[in-house]
Amino acid sequence: MQDQRRADRAREWPRRIYAEEPPAPPFRLTPKQQAIWAWLADAPGELVPGADLLAAGWGPGYDWDHPDDWRRDSTRRMVKAHIWQLRRLLEVADAPWRIVGQYGVGWRLVRRGDA
Secondary structure, rough: HHHHHHHHHHOOOOOOOOOOOOOOOOOOOHHEEEEHHHHHHHHHOOOOHHHHHHHHHHHHOOOOOOOOOHHHHHHHHHHHHHHHHHHHHHHHHHHHEEEEEOOOOOEEEEOOOOO
């Protein structure tokens, strides 16, 4: 049920903040990186919660707010590690887009130079 609500909310987000949408990245991505990139690129400039990125990359079997501290922390670290890898790839490729995080909330894809 919660996954359906996330999917519905994702469809309602404003789709395009910028005149040009982010192109496919100029490098190869793993399937999980591709899922995270697609979720971020679908609504550039919009804040995407970590729980949504976790569901996009790993599916409904993982819980962002799991009651067990160890499992909750490990799932969050998985998402953060993939975001870090994507940031590094964007930097190396000198791409016009970058991923910006908002502590404790999520990430957004913005054009370089935008806040």
